[in-house]
Amino acid sequence: MNTMSGRTIERLSIYRRLLREMAEYGTTKVYSHDLAEKAGVTAAQVRRNLMDVGCSGNTKKGYDIEELIEAIGEFLDNPEGEPVALIGLGNLGRALLPFFVAHHPKLKIVAAFDNNPSKTGRVIHGCRCYPFEKLREIIIREGIRVAILTVPAPVAQQVAEELVAAGVTGILNFAPAMLRLPETVSIESMDMAIALEKIAFLARQKN
Amino acid sequence: MNTMSGRTIERLSIYRRLLREMAEYGTTKVYSHDLAEKAGVTAAQVRRNLMDVGCSGNTKKGYDIEELIEAIGEFLDNPEGEPVALIGLGNLGRALLPFFVAHHPKLKIVAAFDNNPSKTGRVIHGCRCYPFEKLREIIIREGIRVAILTVPAPVAQQVAEELVAAGVTGILNFAPAMLRLPETVSIESMDMAIALEKIAFLARQKN
DNA sequence: GCTTGTGAATCTCTTCACAGCG
DNA sequence: CGCTGTGAAGAGATTCACAAGC
Numbered sequence: 001m002n003t004m005s006g007r008t009i010e011r012l013s014i015y016r017r018l019l020r021e022m023a024e025y026g027t028t029k030v031y032s033h034d035l036a037e038k039a040g041v042t043a044a045q046v047r048r049n050l051m052d053v054g055c056s057g058n059t060k061k062g063y064d065i066e067e068l069i070e071a072i073g074e075f076l077d078n079p080e081g082e083p084v085a086l087i088g089l090g091n092l093g094r095a096l097l098p099f100f101v102a103h104h105p106k107l108k109i110v111a112a113f114d115n116n117p118s119k120t121g122r123v124i125h126g127c128r129c130y131p132f133e134k135l136r137e138i139i140i141r142e143g144i145r146v147a148i149l150t151v152p153a154p155v156a157q158q159v160a161e162e163l164v165a166a167g168v169t170g171i172l173n174f175a176p177a178m179l180r181l182p183e184t185v186s187i188e189s190m191d192m193a194i195a196l197e198k199i200a201f202l203a204r205q206k207n
Numbered sequence: 208m209n210t211m212s213g214r215t216i217e218r219l220s221i222y223r224r225l226l227r228e229m230a231e232y233g234t235t236k237v238y239s240h241d242l243a244e245k246a247g248v249t250a251a252q253v254r255r256n257l258m259d260v261g262c263s264g265n266t267k268k269g270y271d272i273e274e275l276i277e278a279i280g281e282f283l284d285n286p287e288g289e290p291v292a293l294i295g296l297g298n299l300g301r302a303l304l305p306f307f308v309a310h311h312p313k314l315k316i317v318a319a320f321d322n323n324p325s326k327t328g329r330v331i332h333g334c335r336c337y338p339f340e341k342l343r344e345i346i347i348r349e350g351i352r353v354a355i356l357t358v359p360a361p362v363a364q365q366v367a368e369e370l371v372a373a374g375v376t377g378i379l380n381f382a383p384a385m386l387r388l389p390e391t392v393s394i395e396s397m398d399m400a401i402a403l404e405k406i407a408f409l410a411r412q413k414n
Numbered sequence: 415g416c417t418t419g420t421g422a423a424t425c426t427c428t429t430c431a432c433a434g435c436g
Numbered sequence: 437c438g439c440t441g442t443g444a445a446g447a448g449a450t451t452c453a454c455a456a457g458c
Contacts, residue, residue, distance in 0.1 A: 005426080006405065007427080009404075009408055010401055010405055013400075013404045017383070017400070032439080033439090038385065041428095044430075044441095045428065045429080047440065048429095057441095059441080060435090060436060061439075076404060076408050091301075091302040091305065092302045094302070095298040095301065104400075104403075106407075107403060146407050170409050170411075170413070171406065172403055178245060178246060178247055185413070186413060187406075188409070190399070192306055192397070194221060194224075196314060196355070197283060198213065198220060198395055199378065199393060200283075200285070200353050200377060202393035202395070203352045204285050204352065204377075205393075212448080238417070238418095239417085249451065251420090251452075252450065254419065254420085255420080255450085258419065264418075265418090266457055267457085268458080269417070269418085
């Protein structure tokens with residue numbers, strides 16, 4: 001249960017999205033091989049992951065979709081909901097904000113930070129914007145543990161350290177920089193530059 | 208050489224970025240354990256990766272930085288340069304454009320596509336914008352193999368298929384959707400929703 | 415001493431394949 | 437039958453650990 005790989009977490013998240021789409025469609029049951037095909041993995045993988053998530057799905061005719069969504073949610077989500085901070089309201093931060101504000105049942109962007117005075121004090125996409133000086137105070141007050149980092153690369157390390165000092169334990173990093181933080185903090189990097197170089201390489205390999 | 212994992216490609220890209228930073232600083236040599244620490248991997252990993260890339264670095268006192276940058280570039284990059292298309296100029300696409308246009312020696316965004324007439328025909332960030340009708344024509348004419356997909360999720364699959372039909376073999380997908388494409392196409396997904404759920408889960412695990 | 419380069423061991427993840435069940 | 441659940445095998449990736457060089 002604690003020994004769950006990051007890859008598995010991602011897959012569960014993908015399964016859930018697909019299951020929700022199916023539920024919306026009116027489907028109520030699904031076979032492992034069916035979900036597997038949609039998710040681009042093997043049926044055995046799906047079954048194992050669903051088992052890992054404590055979801056002893058019924059064995060009569062596939063899995064019950066609602067039951068799966070429920071089980072995955074129980075595993076992935078904080079039932080109390082999870083407040084999230086967005087750090088940096090440059091082009092990327094502003095573009096991502098509406099994206100993340102999208103109605104997620106559990107994750108909610110409760111504060112954004114920037115030191116450009118034209119942004120602070122305002123409410124953008126329903127999210128209040130504060131100056132950096134307030135960062136520590138607000139993060140502690142709101143009990144924020146998750147932060148999305150969209151500041152320029154040169155300041156990313158310093159800002160990340162401030163986040164950690166204020167109690168953040170998970171950072172989704174968009175800055176093209178390697179963050180060096182204590183083991184107690186999880187980092188997920190969305191590095192566009194690296195991703196583009198990678199896909200360019202792979203594209204070239206395919207003749 | 209063909210049997211090179213995606214993870215390794217990413218690491219090489221990271222190494223190169225770090226090496227460039229060091230070179231900018233005036234450093235000329237580096238030890239594997241030094242680069243490893245900055246990249247957040249082990250020294251053995253670095254040495255193995257550098258070896259894989261055909262970079263028989265000299266053994267006197269660490270590796271020569273310029274030599275490494277050269278060797279990694281020779282491995283990763285298309286020497287002729289690689290034209291890239293950006294598909295979708297919504298909030299995300301527009302925010303990403305300047306990010307990718309950033310002077311990369313080999314990768315260049317040569318065309319952007321959107322079907323909103325207020326964007327087509329213009330030149331944004333030095334990049335010409337075309338309507339979707341021109342997609343196939345321009346991609347073939349420019350010999351584009353790499354595309355960045357920033358269209359809404361519901362149309363992502365259809366647009367991706369058009370890209371593949373026009374000759375694209377690598378897609379960097381930002382739409383929160385699983386693309387189902389032939390084996391001959393590489394897909395790299397930057398799925399924000401999944402990444403955020405993942406980091407929220409990991410953050411919570413750290414007590 | 416300090417490196418690098420690398421076979422071998424280890425660890426991790428994925429798939430196979432089949433028992434068990436409706 | 438066709439499906440799930442799962443031990444065991446297999447594949448891959450990472451690290452160990454040490455020979456060889458300066």
